[in-house]
Amino acid sequence: MDPIERLSSLFEKFPGIGPRQARRFVQYLLASPSSSRGELSELIKRLGAETSQCKRCYRWFVKQSAKATGPADLCPICASASRDSSIIFVVEKDADIENVERSGFRGLYFVLGGTIPLASEDIPKHVRVLELLKRVQFDTAEKLKEIILGLSATTEGDHTRLILGEKLRESNIKISALGRGLSTGSELEYADPDTIASALSSRN
Amino acid sequence: MDPIERLSSLFEKFPGIGPRQARRFVQYLLASPSSSRGELSELIKRLGAETSQCKRCYRWFVKQSAKATGPADLCPICASASRDSSIIFVVEKDADIENVERSGFRGLYFVLGGTIPLASEDIPKHVRVLELLKRVQFDTAEKLKEIILGLSATTEGDHTRLILGEKLRESNIKISALGRGLSTGSELEYADPDTIASALSSRN
Amino acid sequence: MDPIERLSSLFEKFPGIGPRQARRFVQYLLASPSSSRGELSELIKRLGAETSQCKRCYRWFVKQSAKATGPADLCPICASASRDSSIIFVVEKDADIENVERSGFRGLYFVLGGTIPLASEDIPKHVRVLELLKRVQFDTAEKLKEIILGLSATTEGDHTRLILGEKLRESNIKISALGRGLSTGSELEYADPDTIASALSSRN
Amino acid sequence: MDPIERLSSLFEKFPGIGPRQARRFVQYLLASPSSSRGELSELIKRLGAETSQCKRCYRWFVKQSAKATGPADLCPICASASRDSSIIFVVEKDADIENVERSGFRGLYFVLGGTIPLASEDIPKHVRVLELLKRVQFDTAEKLKEIILGLSATTEGDHTRLILGEKLRESNIKISALGRGLSTGSELEYADPDTIASALSSRN
Numbered sequence: 136m137d138p139i140e141r142l143s144s145l146f147e148k149f150p151g152i153g154p155r156q157a158r159r160f161v162q163y164l165l166a167s168p169s170s171s172r173g174e175l176s177e178l179i180k181r182l183g184a185e186t187s188q189c190k191r192c193y194r195w196f197v198k199q200s201a202k203a204t205g206p207a208d209l210c211p212i213c214a215s216a217s218r219d220s221s222i223i224f225v226v227e228k229d230a231d232i233e234n235v236e237r238s239g240f241r242g243l244y245f246v247l248g249g250t251i252p253l254a255s256e257d258i259p260k261h262v263r264v265l266e267l268l269k270r271v272q273f274d275t276a277e278k279l280k281e282i283i284l285g286l287s288a289t290t291e292g293d294h295t296r297l298i299l300g301e302k303l304r305e306s307n308i309k310i311s312a313l314g315r316g317l318s319t320g321s322e323l324e325y326a327d328p329d330t331i332a333s334a335l336s337s338r339n
Numbered sequence: 340m341d342p343i344e345r346l347s348s349l350f351e352k353f354p355g356i357g358p359r360q361a362r363r364f365v366q367y368l369l370a371s372p373s374s375s376r377g378e379l380s381e382l383i384k385r386l387g388a389e390t391s392q393c394k395r396c397y398r399w400f401v402k403q404s405a406k407a408t409g410p411a412d413l414c415p416i417c418a419s420a421s422r423d424s425s426i427i428f429v430v431e432k433d434a435d436i437e438n439v440e441r442s443g444f445r446g447l448y449f450v451l452g453g454t455i456p457l458a459s460e461d462i463p464k465h466v467r468v469l470e471l472l473k474r475v476q477f478d479t480a481e482k483l484k485e486i487i488l489g490l491s492a493t494t495e496g497d498h499t500r501l502i503l504g505e506k507l508r509e510s511n512i513k514i515s516a517l518g519r520g521l522s523t524g525s526e527l528e529y530a531d532p533d534t535i536a537s538a539l540s541s542r543n
Numbered sequence: 544m545d546p547i548e549r550l551s552s553l554f555e556k557f558p559g560i561g562p563r564q565a566r567r568f569v570q571y572l573l574a575s576p577s578s579s580r581g582e583l584s585e586l587i588k589r590l591g592a593e594t595s596q597c598k599r600c601y602r603w604f605v606k607q608s609a610k611a612t613g614p615a616d617l618c619p620i621c622a623s624a625s626r627d628s629s630i631i632f633v634v635e636k637d638a639d640i641e642n643v644e645r646s647g648f649r650g651l652y653f654v655l656g657g658t659i660p661l662a663s664e665d666i667p668k669h670v671r672v673l674e675l676l677k678r679v680q681f682d683t684a685e686k687l688k689e690i691i692l693g694l695s696a697t698t699e700g701d702h703t704r705l706i707l708g709e710k711l712r713e714s715n716i717k718i719s720a721l722g723r724g725l726s727t728g729s730e731l732e733y734a735d736p737d738t739i740a741s742a743l744s745s746r747n
Numbered sequence: 748m749d750p751i752e753r754l755s756s757l758f759e760k761f762p763g764i765g766p767r768q769a770r771r772f773v774q775y776l777l778a779s780p781s782s783s784r785g786e787l788s789e790l791i792k793r794l795g796a797e798t799s800q801c802k803r804c805y806r807w808f809v810k811q812s813a814k815a816t817g818p819a820d821l822c823p824i825c826a827s828a829s830r831d832s833s834i835i836f837v838v839e840k841d842a843d844i845e846n847v848e849r850s851g852f853r854g855l856y857f858v859l860g861g862t863i864p865l866a867s868e869d870i871p872k873h874v875r876v877l878e879l880l881k882r883v884q885f886d887t888a889e890k891l892k893e894i895i896l897g898l899s900a901t902t903e904g905d906h907t908r909l910i911l912g913e914k915l916r917e918s919n920i921k922i923s924a925l926g927r928g929l930s931t932g933s934e935l936e937y938a939d940p941d942t943i944a945s946a947l948s949s950r951n
Binding site: 137138139141142145149150151155156158159160161162163164165166169171172173174175176177178179180181182183185186188195196197228229230 | 749750751753754757761762763767768770771772773774775776777778781783784785786787788789790791792793794795797798800807808809840841842
Binding site: 226237313329330334336339 | 430431432434435438439441442443444487489490491492493496515516517518519520521522523524525526527528530531532533534535536537538539540541542543
């Protein structure tokens with residue numbers, strides 16, 4: 136395959152990118168100065184060497200910034216002494232963490248890596264359930280008191296929460312879920328009965 | 340103006356209807372059997388005579404159905420002896436009530452008639468604030484204990500809640516707001532920090 | 544069924560209206576002054592008596608305005624002496640005529656009443672094909688020279704054009720179709736090969 | 748800036764990519780095997796060396812494939828002896844060519860590089876107008892007979908066609924524009940009067 140076609144087919148594998156946009160990416164690169172392509176190529180090449188997946192929460196982080204604050208295999212949040220280690224916020228993916236950080240949460244995280252499909256039998260194939268159990272076991276010895284299962288308010292998210300709840304029951308740690316209710320911008324007329332019922336019971 | 344044009348212009352005033360759809364409505368009626376037009380015309384004509392606005396909650400209801408269960412000027416919910424009259428759910432519009440009913444709420448309602456625009460000085464022009472104060476004053480003598488301000492989770496909804504909260508403060512009745520959180524179907528990645536913070540504080 | 548429910552169910556049959564918007568229409572009418580409802584009701588009731596379907600082109604028109612210019616059973620366009628009666632523009636529905644008028648066309652029309660579904664055997668059930676043949680036969684005696692099949696550029700429109708073309712072949716009148724090409728606002732990158740090929744062959 | 752942030756900011760410059768999707772691209776690459784990142788990096792790096800911009804039509808092409816059929820600085824289409832060199836199809840961008848090829852066109856191309864903004868005074872800044880004039884001058888000596896200005900059917904496309912038409916007038920070559928009309932899938936009711944007028948005049 137010629138390099139234009141091949142590059143186009145690689146961009147097609149990017150999340151949310153179809154054939155037409157993949158071709159546009161290639162056209163964009165063709166029209167870019169050689170130096171820009173060089174920088175992009177170099178950054179992609181070095182990405183593996185300069186980043187690391189945190190051994191504790193499994194999010195990706197840039198190595199240098201961690202070096203400054205703690206052990207090389209922990210991300211800045213896990214390595215920080217100022218975070219509240221009594222509480223773990225379990226998220227589906229790295230991008231969720233940024234959002235939760237903005238809400239003012241100051242505990243620790245665990246990146247599950249996805250949700251568990253409804254019909255799936257092989258749970259560890261989809262999410263880091265074994266790693267989560269191990270993490271909980273280890274942290275309990277320290278001072279872990281609560282695990283927040285911060286999953287999407289979807290059918291698959293609910294299913295995943297149910298399964299993780301069962302797996303974690305023996306740990307005797309408090310397992311909580313995010314409160315349901317009206318999310319910012321939503322109107323009562325378009326809310327579903329479950330959301331209204333939750334919003335009613337968590338009224339304040 | 341000819342009747343086709345005139346009818347079209349009346350349909351254009353219907354909520355959410357533009358000129359093109361208004362014309363389509365007229366074409367639809369032109370192609371309908373005379374008997375269908377007759378029934379529609381008759382129902383619209385009698386609407387005023389057969390319905391009434393509840394003197395207590397201000398929602399519209401069909402007269403006959405109320406006659407069966409209570410006084411002629413109260414809607415079936417307000418006239419019912421089995422509803423919990425210690426709690427009033429304030430909604431923006433009639434349509435919200437159906438949705439709240441489906442969530443299992445069994446108290447009473449009050450239809451505010453809208454929200455208060457941010458810059459407005461003349462509050463009674465936009466919402467039934469005087470009627471609400473009167474209703475609360477009257478109900479307190481009985482056994483009203485809580486008012487839920489079930490407004491939209493929007494800037495204007497928040498503004499309205501704030502103003503109503505101040506007006507109702509003297510009543511010494513508990514004023515509550517619907518809980519915020521993830522609404523059904525929403526994902527953490529797309530939630531705003533306020534919603535996440537609320538979902539965190541109402542976690543369970 | 545109570546009048547609110549019944550009226551709501553009638554509005555649900557309007558083109559493009561779902562249950563929620565149908566209810567909103569009823570709420571809108573409930574909140575309207577009695578005089579507005581009265582006018583709407585009256586206009587709908589009189590619609591049948593004040594309008595007529597043109598015997599020649601089958602579009603709906605208001606009786607009075609036709610009276611002024613010609614015979615009572617012809618619409619203003621068909622009754623006009625200043626229109627070019629050598630050419631008939633066949634459209635799917637009444638609403639198309641307004642649009643064609645704005646393009647400056649000054650011939651006559653025929654409203655087909657829809658398109659012919661791909662698998663249908665019973666053509667007269669879907670479109671006024673028999674009426675069209677009769678019209679053509681009658682007009683030919685006068686001075687009809689061309690029939691433009693102004694159907695949608697869709698699969699069903701193409702199918703309908705094919706079938707009508709066959710039916711009209713014996714008439715020995717020129718049968719034409721609207722030119723294909725880039726429609727206003729479209730970009731080459733998103734055009735399909737057929738449209739580009741047509742635009743190429745009709746380049747000017 | 749750390750490499751994750753920097754890579755994210757480079758992806759944000761890709762056409763149609765916002766901050767959120769740019770981050771998702773980085774997450775996708777972080778989770779990809781090192782070999783995939785390596786191939787992507789390598790392809791982007793070599794893109795400049797392996798491709799060339801055609802000296803005649805200004806589209807980008809892969810060098811090797813041209814080598815096989817003709818001179819190194821011409822793309823396969825410009826280098827081909829079997830294309831009709833009496834006609835040039837002027838397009839806005841490379842991606843348009845693929846689409847036109849699918850329509851069966853077998854002449855030559857010229858990539859303008861965009862359209863001319865309405866208020867712009869400095870035309871050569873936006874499109875390859877000087878290169879086009881030079882190309883036409885050169886080709887005329889051979890056997891160029893027609894230039895199709897295959898621009899978008901938009902206000903800016905019309906403006907560009909007007910300006911190019913003036914610049915090319917002296918050449919005494921036939922300048923044509925793509926035919927307007929109903930594009931595949933469009934309905935008469937939603938077509939604008941100009942499109943209908945064009946479709947009428949190019950009826951067949």
